[in-house]
Amino acid sequence: MDTSGIFAQFERHIALDEKEKLSIRSVLISARLRQGEFVETVGKVTANFIYVNSGCLMTYYTDADGSDHVIQFAMAGWWTGDLHSFTKEEPSIYSTRALADSEVFYLPKADMEMLLQKFPKLERYFRILFQNSIVSHQYRLIQNLSATADQRYENFSKRYPSLEQYVPLKYIASYLGITPEFLSKIRRKRSGH
Amino acid sequence: MDTSGIFAQFERHIALDEKEKLSIRSVLISARLRQGEFVETVGKVTANFIYVNSGCLMTYYTDADGSDHVIQFAMAGWWTGDLHSFTKEEPSIYSTRALADSEVFYLPKADMEMLLQKFPKLERYFRILFQNSIVSHQYRLIQNLSATADQRYENFSKRYPSLEQYVPLKYIASYLGITPEFLSKIRRKRSGH
DNA sequence: ATTAAATCTTAATCTGGTTCAAGGTCCACC
DNA sequence: GGTGGACCTTGAACCAGATTAAGATTTAAT
Numbered sequence: 001m002d003t004s005g006i007f008a009q010f011e012r013h014i015a016l017d018e019k020e021k022l023s024i025r026s027v028l029i030s031a032r033l034r035q036g037e038f039v040e041t042v043g044k045v046t047a048n049f050i051y052v053n054s055g056c057l058m059t060y061y062t063d064a065d066g067s068d069h070v071i072q073f074a075m076a077g078w079w080t081g082d083l084h085s086f087t088k089e090e091p092s093i094y095s096t097r098a099l100a101d102s103e104v105f106y107l108p109k110a111d112m113e114m115l116l117q118k119f120p121k122l123e124r125y126f127r128i129l130f131q132n133s134i135v136s137h138q139y140r141l142i143q144n145l146s147a148t149a150d151q152r153y154e155n156f157s158k159r160y161p162s163l164e165q166y167v168p169l170k171y172i173a174s175y176l177g178i179t180p181e182f183l184s185k186i187r188r189k190r191s192g193h
Numbered sequence: 194m195d196t197s198g199i200f201a202q203f204e205r206h207i208a209l210d211e212k213e214k215l216s217i218r219s220v221l222i223s224a225r226l227r228q229g230e231f232v233e234t235v236g237k238v239t240a241n242f243i244y245v246n247s248g249c250l251m252t253y254y255t256d257a258d259g260s261d262h263v264i265q266f267a268m269a270g271w272w273t274g275d276l277h278s279f280t281k282e283e284p285s286i287y288s289t290r291a292l293a294d295s296e297v298f299y300l301p302k303a304d305m306e307m308l309l310q311k312f313p314k315l316e317r318y319f320r321i322l323f324q325n326s327i328v329s330h331q332y333r334l335i336q337n338l339s340a341t342a343d344q345r346y347e348n349f350s351k352r353y354p355s356l357e358q359y360v361p362l363k364y365i366a367s368y369l370g371i372t373p374e375f376l377s378k379i380r381r382k383r384s385g386h
Numbered sequence: 387a388t389t390a391a392a393t394c395t396t397a398a399t400c401t402g403g404t405t406c407a408a409g410g411t412c413c414a415c416c
Numbered sequence: 417g418g419t420g421g422a423c424c425t426t427g428a429a430c431c432a433g434a435t436t437a438a439g440a441t442t443t444a445a446t
């Protein structure tokens with residue numbers, strides 16, 4: 001599978017020489033996912049950090065009532081997975097699945113740790129990645145605390161216009177923290193009457 | 194000011210020798226804050242990453258209506274600040290202030306970058322710190338999406354028992370995403386009738 | 387092509403939580 | 417020791433969004 005995308009991603013924050021790329025390439029596991037296919041399931045330890053090369057993945061939490069709550073969508077160029085399970089090696093409370101046919105690279109935990117030891121600049125890469133991710137999480141939190149469903153939907157559409165193609169509305173509703181029915185109402189109002 | 198706490202914190206994830214500690218100590222700026230004092234205010238660029246040595250700080254967002262929404266509390270041993278403003282050097286949308294008399298260390302951005310260059314193991318420290326922070330943020334997001342105010346309050350009390358001493362209830366309500374009035378109602382129900 | 391399943395919409399009703407307004411409590415400060 | 421101010425509580429009216437149930441539309445499998 002083509003690794004130019006993932007290296008372009010690394011090189012947004014750090015420089016890599018051929019030797020380093022070779023090491024990284026040698027541990028990445030490429031996989032093709034069919035739409036709907038599960039990557040991680042509740043109860044199993046997350047063995048890999050996941051890079052989305054193409055397509056779109058979704059990570060969600062299923063509560064006691066059986067309702068799903070979307071934590072994040074991951075498009076091409078994003079990393080995803082359950083960091084809690086991955087870090088602590090405890091069973092995951094989330095599920096991750098493909099929303100469209102997708103190509104991903106798995107980075108197994110042991111290999112990731114090896115790479116981090118061997119190339120400290122990768123620590124820098126992931127430090128920056130996670131730092132930015134915190135900013136996004138805080139932004140979303142603020143949105144949920146202070147904006148109406150209507151405003152949240154508008155911001156979501158602006159922020160992730162491409163997602164509305166891939167993603168069924170019910171998952172967008174879930175991401176926004178509302179029901180599909182209410183999103184439907186919002187959309188009708190928005191579209192004129 | 195006593196730096197043993199902050200180094201103990203570093204050493205939870207990385208080992209530091211005396212030379213490294215000296216470098217770090219030489220750039221940390223210690224400060225004492227009075228209860229209520231502002232550390233960062235809306236509209237100004239966040240110049241420092243902030244370590245809380247003792248006491249308790251709070252970071253919050255003030256929306257268009259003038260309501261405050263608490264993003265995080267930071268107790269002794271925690272780092273805090275507006276990572277967006279700090280990273281991008283854009284005006285902060287958050288305020289940070291002391292909830293009790295507190296001691297903090299400021300780590301100015303330029304010094305932090307210098308330290309990260311000089312001691313790559315600090316990249317590792319902050320990578321782990323941020324990685325864990327993402328897990329917490331996701332946990333809170335899930336709570337807000339799937340649990341009732343009642344459950345959220347219960348979980349908060351269990352998770353941060355010490356905070357209920359420092360923190361006025363109205364800020365806990367804000368953190369939970371409800372009004373003080375409704376928190377009051379929840380507390381009454383909880384305490385018998 | 388046909389059917390079944392998943393998704394999206396509509397409308398009526400209901401509820402968790404807000405808003406508004408008032409009163410009570412606990413300080414700090416002159 | 418009283419007065420002002422921040423905080424907490426209470427209750428009534430209200431609303432954003434949930435729930436329930438039904439129908440309409442799209443998608444995918446046979």
